[in-house]
Amino acid sequence: MDDIVKGSNDPEESGCESRRLFLRDAGMAAALAVAVGVLEEIGLAPASAYEAPSEKLSETPKPLASPAARPDAEPQNILLRMQEDLRRALKKPVEQRRWVMGIDLQKCIGCSACTLSCNAENNLPPGVVYRPVIDEEIGEYPNVRRRFIPRPCMQCDNPPCVPVCPTKATYKRPDGIVEINYDQCIGCRYCLTACPYSARTADFGDTYTKGTPSAQPYEKRPSFEYGRKRVREKGESPIGNARKCHFCLHRLEAGMLPSCVTTCVGYATYFGDANDPDSLVSELMGSPRIMRLKEELGTKPKVFYLV
Amino acid sequence: MKRALWGLWGGTFVLGLIGVYLRVFVGKEVVGYNSYIPWGLWVAMYIYFVGLSAGAFLLSTLVYVFGVRRLEPVGKLALFTALVTLLSALVTIWFDIGHMGRFWKVFTSFAWQSMMAWMIWLYTAYFILLIVEIWFALRADLASVSRRMDLVGGLARFLTMGRTDASAAARARDARALKVLGTLGIPLAVAFHGGVGALFGVVGARPYWHSALYPILFLVSALASGGALLTFVVAFFWPRRGSVEHRDLVVFLGQITLGVFALDLLLEWAEFSITLYASIPAHAEAFLLVLFGPYWWVFWIGHLFLGAAIPMAILILRGRSVLWVGLAALLIVGSFFAVRLNIVVPGLAVPELHGLERAYTDARLHFDYFPSMAEWLVGLFSVSLGIGLFGLGLRILPIVEVSTREA
Numbered sequence A: 001m002d003d004i005v006k007g008s009n010d011p012e013e014s015g016c017e018s019r020r021l022f023l024r025d026a027g028m029a030a031a032l033a034v035a036v037g038v039l040e041e042i043g044l045a046p047a048s049a050y051e052a053p054s055e056k057l058s059e060t061p062k063p064l065a066s067p068a069a070r071p072d073a074e075p076q077n078i079l080l081r082m083q084e085d086l087r088r089a090l091k092k093p094v095e096q097r098r099w100v101m102g103i104d105l106q107k108c109i110g111c112s113a114c115t116l117s118c119n120a121e122n123n124l125p126p127g128v129v130y131r132p133v134i135d136e137e138i139g140e141y142p143n144v145r146r147r148f149i150p151r152p153c154m155q156c157d158n159p160p161c162v163p164v165c166p167t168k169a170t171y172k173r174p175d176g177i178v179e180i181n182y183d184q185c186i187g188c189r190y191c192l193t194a195c196p197y198s199a200r201t202a203d204f205g206d207t208y209t210k211g212t213p214s215a216q217p218y219e220k221r222p223s224f225e226y227g228r229k230r231v232r233e234k235g236e237s238p239i240g241n242a243r244k245c246h247f248c249l250h251r252l253e254a255g256m257l258p259s260c261v262t263t264c265v266g267y268a269t270y271f272g273d274a275n276d277p278d279s280l281v282s283e284l285m286g287s288p289r290i291m292r293l294k295e296e297l298g299t300k301p302k303v304f305y306l307v
Numbered sequence B: 001m002k003r004a005l006w007g008l009w010g011g012t013f014v015l016g017l018i019g020v021y022l023r024v025f026v027g028k029e030v031v032g033y034n035s036y037i038p039w040g041l042w043v044a045m046y047i048y049f050v051g052l053s054a055g056a057f058l059l060s061t062l063v064y065v066f067g068v069r070r071l072e073p074v075g076k077l078a079l080f081t082a083l084v085t086l087l088s089a090l091v092t093i094w095f096d097i098g099h100m101g102r103f104w105k106v107f108t109s110f111a112w113q114s115m116m117a118w119m120i121w122l123y124t125a126y127f128i129l130l131i132v133e134i135w136f137a138l139r140a141d142l143a144s145v146s147r148r149m150d151l152v153g154g155l156a157r158f159l160t161m162g163r164t165d166a167s168a169a170a171r172a173r174d175a176r177a178l179k180v181l182g183t184l185g186i187p188l189a190v191a192f193h194g195g196v197g198a199l200f201g202v203v204g205a206r207p208y209w210h211s212a213l214y215p216i217l218f219l220v221s222a223l224a225s226g227g228a229l230l231t232f233v234v235a236f237f238w239p240r241r242g243s244v245e246h247r248d249l250v251v252f253l254g255q256i257t258l259g260v261f262a263l264d265l266l267l268e269w270a271e272f273s274i275t276l277y278a279s280i281p282a283h284a285e286a287f288l289l290v291l292f293g294p295y296w297w298v299f300w301i302g303h304l305f306l307g308a309a310i311p312m313a314i315l316i317l318r319g320r321s322v323l324w325v326g327l328a329a330l331l332i333v334g335s336f337f338a339v340r341l342n343i344v345v346p347g348l349a350v351p352e353l354h355g356l357e358r359a360y361t362d363a364r365l366h367f368d369y370f371p372s373m374a375e376w377l378v379g380l381f382s383v384s385l386g387i388g389l390f391g392l393g394l395r396i397l398p399i400v401e402v403s404t405r406e407a
Helices: A002-006 A016-042 A078-090 A113-122 A190-194 A259-263 A280-285 B002-026 B041-064 B069-096 B115-145 B151-160 B168-201 B214-237 B244-278 B281-292 B296-317 B322-348 B373-396 B402-406
Strands: A099-104 A133-138 A145-150 A170-172 A178-180 A269-273 A303-306
Touching: A078 A259, A078 A269, A078 A280, A099 A280, A113 A259, A259 A269, A269 A280, A280 A303, B002 B069, B002 B373, B041 B069, B041 B115, B041 B168, B041 B214, B041 B322, B041 B373, B069 B115, B069 B214, B069 B244, B069 B373, B115 B151, B115 B168, B151 B373, B168 B214, B214 B244, B214 B322, B244 B281, B244 B296, B244 B322, B281 B296, B281 B322, B296 B322
Parallel strands: A099 A303
Antiparallel strands: A099 A269, A133 A145, A170 A178
C-alpha cells in the first residue's frame, strides 16, 4: 500500500504501455466495479450506492486508530487516513480549515470514475459537469502516450468568478470553498466567462430523458448540494443557475470525503485540510512534483497536481 | 408600399412571439448556446442595441447641450431612438438570464465589485433620465397638439400632465431643463456604455476581451452605429424629404457618421494589430478565429466589406446624395451586428484548457455555436418590438416637427 501513497516517480515503471493495456482490457466498467468494491469494503458507500443518499449522512463508520498510535501496524489505507484527517479538521472552527485537493497525474488512468461518481452524487443533468477528465494524446502513432488531467473547481484563493457576480450569489467561504447560492443566482453566466479553468457550467434545464415518454426516477432524486435538499424540476434552482464543483461540501460537513476521492480507482485524488500539518495533503504539498493549473494567473488554486 | 411594410412587420412580430413563448414556457433548453460558449446571439443583440441607444443619446446632446443648430430638427428623434433601442436591449437581455423572475436581485444585492451590476444600475438611471428628457423635449409640442380632438390629441393632453403652456417663455424653461438633463446624461451615457465595454474588458480569463481599449472602443462604436441609425432614419423617414434642409441634414449626419466610424476602425486596427504582432499564440487565438475561423465571412464580408468598405466609399464619393448616404448608413447600422457577434462569441470560442472540448462529450459542452431557431425568433421579437414602438411613436407623438405633421 505504501507505494500507492508515494506514487511512482519513474515514468517507465508506471509505463504508458501497461496503462493502455489496462484500459483496453479492463475498461471503464471494470474500473467502476473496482471503485464500488473499494467503497463498500471501507464502508463509505452503502450496498445501495445508486440509491438516493440517506439524509443521515453522518452515520459513517469511525476510522481505525491513527498510524502514530500503532507504529508496527501495516501502512494504513490512504482513504482511511484522509477520512481521519477530515474528522480532525471538522473539530476545528470552519475558518481554521483550509480544504485542498491533490491529484496525482502519474496515478490517474483516465477511467473517469470520479466524473461519473460526481455526476451521480450531485445528480448532474446534461450540460453540467463538475469534474471532467482531460485526455491528452502526446505524440503520433505508434509513439503515443496519454496524459489525463481531472479538472474539478480549483476553489481559487483569488477567485475571478466571485467579484463579477452582479448579485453576490457566489462567494468564498471561510474554509476556502467557493460557494454558489442557487436562490440568489439569476443565471447571467458572467461567472462562466470569468473562470480561467471553465470550471463553471450552466444548467439549461435539459434532462437525459428529453424526448422519451417519461422522466426516470433518478432524475427526480433530490441532490444535497450545499446542504440543501433540492429536486430538480419545474424550472426551480438549480435549473437556470451556474453550477460547479464544491468539493462535495455536503459530504464534508457530514464527515465524508468528496465522492471523487472515494471513487478514485488508483487512489490518485487526495483531499484534506492544508492547515493541519499532520494531514496527508500537507505532506504531499511539500513535494517537488507539485504544480497548479495556470499558476501564472495568481488565482492560487487549492487544487494541486503531482506531476 | 406602406401596407406591405406593416404586413412584413406584423409577420415578423408574430414569429417573434413564438420565440418568446418558447423561451418563457419551454425554458432555456431552447437556446443553442452552451456551458462553454455561455453567451450568444442575445448578448450580442443586447450590446448592439445598447450601443445604438448610447450613440443616439450622445448625438442628441449635440443639440441640447452643445447647441449644434444644424442638428436641432433631429434632437427629439435621437432621444426617442435612444429610448426604443434601450427597450429592445433590455427585453433581449431579460430573456437571456436563467431566472427571469429574479432580475430585481441586482438592485438589492449591492454587488459593488461587479461591472455587470454597475452597468445595470447605470442604465436604469439612464433609462429614467431618458424618459424625463423626452418629456421635456416633447412637452411644448404635446401642448400644441393637445387641442386636437382625436386620439393623438387625447394622448398629448394626458402626457403633458396639465402643463400646456406652449409660450416662448415656457419653451425656454424646457430648453434649460433639457440642457441640465443632457449635461447629466453625458457622463451617465459614457459611464453606462463604457461600462458595457468594461464588462468584457475586466474578464482577465479571456485575452480577447481583456483590453483597456474596450470601454473606449465601445463608446466610439456606439457613436458610429447610433449615428448611422439616425442618418438612415432621417434620410428615409423624414416628413419633408426632398427639401434643401433635409438634404443638408442628411449630408451633415453622414459626415459625422463617417468620421466617427473611421475612428472606430482605427481603434479596431489597434486591437487586432497589436495582439497579432505580439505573436503570443494563446492571446492571438480568438483573433485568428475571427479572421480565419469557420465564420471568417462575418468579419471579412459582413463587417469589413459590406459594413465598412462599401459604405465608406459611398459616403466619400456620393456623400451629397440623400439616397446614397441613407443607404450607406443602413449598411453600417445593419452590419454593426457582425461586429457585436464578433465581440461576444470568439472571446468564448477558444478552449481555456486544451483538450477540454474532448474531455466530456455532451450537447452543451463544446465550442461550436450557432444560434438555435428559438434564439433567432426571440431576436426577431426584439427587433420588431423596437421597430413597432418606433413607428407607433412617430405616428402618435410629436417627435418630428409639429408644423409638418399638421400640414
